[in-house]
Amino acid sequence: MNIDSDYVNSNSTSMDSIDLPKVESVTISEDEWIELTITIQELVNDILEENIIRISNANVYKEITQAVIDVLFETLAHLFTEEDEIFEDIQELAEQMVEMEIERSDIPKRSLTMTLDNLEQQTEEVKIQLENTIEQLRNIPQPQQKTTEWYQFRYNLISASNLWKALGSEAQRNSLIYEKCKPLDIEKIEQSNGNVYGSMHWGVKYEPVTVQVYEDMYQTKIEEFGCIQHPKYNFIGASPDGINIEPNSNRFGRMLEIKNIVNREITGIPKTEYWIQTQIQMETCNLDLCDFVETKFNEYEENDFYEDKTHDYKGVILHFVERPEIESDILIYKPSFPKYIYKPLSIENKKKSIDTWVENIKNEQNEDNYALFSINYWYMEEFSCVLIERNRKWFENAVKHIEHTWDTILKERVDGYEHRAAKKRVPKINVFMDASSNSYVTNIQKKQTACLIRLDEEGNIYNKEDS
Known part of the structure; x- marks a missing residue:
């Protein structure tokens, strides 16, 4: 079962399967890691629970992931600079954590790709x-x-x-x-x-x-x-x-x-x-x-x-x-x-x-x-x-x-409801003239058209090739 939209399911079901970015210069204590994961769990749950109406948004999982990325960057900012390659690793970490929290949630996924x-x-x-x-x-x-x-x-x-x-x-x-x-x-x-x-x-x-x-x-x-x-x-x-x-x-x-x-x-x-x-x-x-x-x-x-x-x-x-x-x-x-x-x-x-x-x-x-x-x-x-x-x-x-x-x-x-009407913007009709003094018009307002159907003596659609 695969989840569509901007979320892809995997077999990750626990924090043990979440790896810190594999960058030697990054050091984070166990307490800091626990505090960070709790913060992210609360953030994801807050978006899913308190703002559940946003789940209708086609980009909702991207929004959640970006929110988690922001928290990770803020928390780990002292460990790297903007030039470090760790940025991509942080993003991958955020995606894994969001994936795990969505799997743990009892809220249905937005949509899923199914096979027989x-x-x-x-x-x-x-x-x-x-x-x-x-x-x-x-x-x-x-x-x-x-x-x-x-x-x-x-x-x-x-x-x-x-x-x-x-x-x-x-x-x-x-x-x-x-x-x-x-x-x-x-x-x-x-x-x-x-x-x-x-x-x-x-x-x-x-x-x-x-x-x-x-x-x-x-x-x-x-x-x-x-x-x-x-x-x-x-x-x-x-x-x-x-x-x-x-x-x-x-x-x-x-x-x-x-x-x-x-x-x-x-x-x-x-x-x-x-x-x-x-x-x-x-x-x-x-x-x-x-x-x-x-x-x-x-x-x-x-x-x-x-x-x-x-x-x-x-x-x-x-x-x-x-x-x-x-x-x-x-x-x-x-x-x-x-x-x-x-x-x-x-x-x-x-x-x-x-x-x-x-x-x-x-x-x-x-x-x-x-x-x-x-x-x-x-x-x-x-x-x-x-x-x-x-x-x-x-x-x-x-x-x-x-x-x-x-x-x-x-x-x-x-x-009365007239105040709800959208303000109509009438396009300006422009007349241009080229070097040969030929003029042409743009932005002409379209009018309703009608389709005329010619019938033969028996009431069938007239076909010139048959006559």
Whole structure:
């Protein structure tokens, strides 16, 4: 079992395995050594216990180590100068001592890198408890998705994905309060959800693909549970990407949270906001473990897809759009969400098999008044899965801040919230002229764009090559 983030586990379990820097010029008495180790133990425990809320910080172990290094330098300053090579040895000593104290602590590690080899077998008692918890989650009544009641339900919650702002900077907290105080505008939300070109939509589009890969990779089954309201703190809501429901899997009862990365590096270290999100989800659903999965997908042309022999996971996504209604010979367009159909991994990636599958899906969707807009060929470039354990002590400290923020939201929905709005900075439009008297403009403000789709007489997407 390896610990990710900035902490690496080893077999060090006692002070006997901690060595002083191997520098002959350094001499320290046994009493001084004992006093030093006690000071460091107290320092680490203070950070972990009294400032437990900071454990959400992705760099928390580096911060602890640096604090210990500062103490070591201060204590041993009389033994060396800044030019001595001992500085590196002191840093190594600090890392060893922090490692030992974290191992001794009863606070869960921030996250861990797991393999199938070191998963513990679940007892029958644990499985029964998990089965009961999952069944309870299934039976929680919820409004139907995308209805007015559903939007209203979510409006009166702070979702796990946004809750980190309540624990962030003053500007982030202001942003959360402002967004939750604004009157609910369902039409605007639906228009935003219909945008298929942003990074957020990319994540939504590829979430089912990640589930397919995860299920295949770990031989398990994932089920969605919608938006769950916390049983005690009814202002907290969580929408986990899924829960493992395969009883024969060692991951049974484990939550799944997915992030499909577009343009940043996957480090295996959950960002602060993502770690907080998983903690809130586990608390809300009363589960103790969460697999945090990050993936990176790319798309390529059809020919490249069939020629590609290097990627283990690749597939096809069909993008459908709803046909307009016809009233009095007039086409009536209405906002609609993109509809995606995903090729099962069990269908082989050969052209004949895929063409047959595409044709069958087109016929099925045609009956529901949907037209095929595009065929997307994808491959998975990167996959990361780390385990995050439920940290009850962290939640006990964090929920007080969350509740205070919610009380502020309720108050300012009545008294006024406009003062929370961020100050808008309008970029200055600059006009330049080059030596040839050609002028060009920079910093032009972007406006919303619309995608126009041409349909043929039968209501299908118009293809010039077919005409």
